[in-house]
Amino acid sequence: MSVSITPERGEPDVPPEHRPRARANGPLRTLIAMILMALAFMAVGAQLVRLALPSQSELTSSVSETVSGNYARPDIVDRNGRLLASDVEAYSLFADPVRVLDRDEIVEKLASVFPDLDANGMRRDLADRTRRFVWLRRGLSPGTAQEVHNLGLPGLDFRRELRRAYPGGTLAGHVLGSVNIDNRGVAGIERYVDDSVGVDAVQAATLTERAPVRLSLDLGVQHAVESELEDAMRRFEAKGAAGLVLDVNTGEVLASASFPEVDPGRPSMSLDTARADKIAGSTFELGSVFKTVTLALALEGGYARLDTVLDVRQPLAAGRFSIRDLHPVGRPLSVAEVFVHSSNVGAAMLAMRAGPQKLQAFLQQLGLLTPMQTEAGPIASPQLPSHWGQVETMTISYGHGLAVSPLQFAAAASALLNGGIQVRPTFLKRAPDAEPARVPLLSAATSAYMRELMRLNVTDPAGTGKRAAVPGYAIGGKTGTAEIAGPGGYRERAVISSFLAAFPIDKPKYLVFVLLFEPKPTHAAGGEVLAALNAAPTTGRIIARIGPVLGMMSASAAGASGVAFDGTGFDGTLAAKYEAQ
């Protein structure tokens, strides 16, 4: 080609009429070459763009493939960082009906792996060829997934999903709540995690980067309470039991247990009303433990002093029935003795000195009449009498006619013991530097009297709480044996026996509240259903067990309220010091 061009250009004897054409061809050819060049560049550019695209289109296709949203949740840990709930990867089996060759083979072979398979439902699902995606089984363990894989069935496939695991089993089941099949929280703390902490919508099994949710619960304390309650249920043949440990200064719940228990991994369990949370999810007439409130009202309002004597020998007429003492002492009692002997008549007399309005106002002030909320959801609302008359005042004075949840009552009782400061129960660990707002509800003097009375009830030989005493710790407490209301009145010997305790009582740190539901008069309880014989000793055992876990020093260790060292301070220097001696 170039050979043919060169002579043309270099030829001097070209006819002149041809010359302008040749000159005119020059710019044209340049133009053509430039256009070609531009096209070539554009082609290269287009190619680059095309090459860059596939990776993106691949990504979009995988996103649009998603059928069901899966959520990644932060871990839940106890106050010391021990794991209570975590996301783990699981396999979920799905089918593409279009690719299924033999429905019956699939159903038959899967039934060999899943004996509880709904064969008819699955046949129906797989017959629907308009669908391209049918969940068959979700949340399989790797082993089961491998078994299904080994069946080699066409049309089946797996998706990796996140599943909530509760390594503690039923431990703190009521507090933790549960999640649904898409890993969203539906109850308890899990619900709170969704609403307030946040969860991430994820495609496959991608774990969240969020920091764990740290609860106020202490795994060790929770277990100790649960195991002692289970033991008590066995010994006293109770239908149910509940217990909670509350920090009286910060309102942190260290343990909250309710029996029969629920497994957070099996959400259907919590639908059973018998398994409802007895600490925050139900209200009860709590009985004589309520006398702590009545006495605090009497002392705070100046209606009586500890040495004021009341004549409690005669039953007190209240409307069409009369209030009497279970174990009448047969002599006038001082206010302190009213508490120690748990005299219904005495409590009613004290409440009547204050009157219905004052009692109502005091209960309101303590937060016992208004609905309360924690992170684990709303606490069951108090059930109030429709009319606050004299009869109601008298019955409420010893814990009947007003039903509150044990957690709400424990919060009010904490204020009676901690120097009169309001306590808001929380299931989250408080930051160490956070100073909660101090809202005084009653005077420190009244609170000191209440501590004294509670202590007396355990130390006095006639005290109903003497069986709660344990070596090493100064415990104060109050018993309650409340008859359970049934159709047509209260059922005798069907009681909720409870014990409200605090330790160390001279400067309370923890409140322990134990309830036993319908305990039987077993040999272990001396043939009685009284709280003094079942709930009180159970509480004592719990305190003896959780005290050391919480690092509480014995009362004899002067002034010390905590352990000064925990092994970390125990270094070589000390050992050397002793070796040198």
Add this chain to the structure above:
Amino acid sequence: MRIVNLAAFALALASAFLLYGVNYDTRLLEGRVQGQERSIDEARNDIAVLKAERAHLARPERIEPIARGLGMQPAAERQLASSPEEAMTRALAQSGATPGPAAQGR
């Protein structure tokens, strides 16, 4: 002019090859990054499973019977001391006030 054209053409070709090469490398690297990310995800998932398993094995409900089987008991209040010195004194007193091995050696 021809030389310029030729040079431009050669340059275009060269840059096309170069760009293609860079693009190819980028995709390769992207693939590797994705692979790394996948293995990070896998490792994180494995860690989560192991953590859950460890917590499951260490659950108090399981540990308690084992510990009791080994003759252990729940910690008691008398096992706490307000200072290391007190703990050591108490431990020495409990072991029948026998001096420590170092003291015996003296």
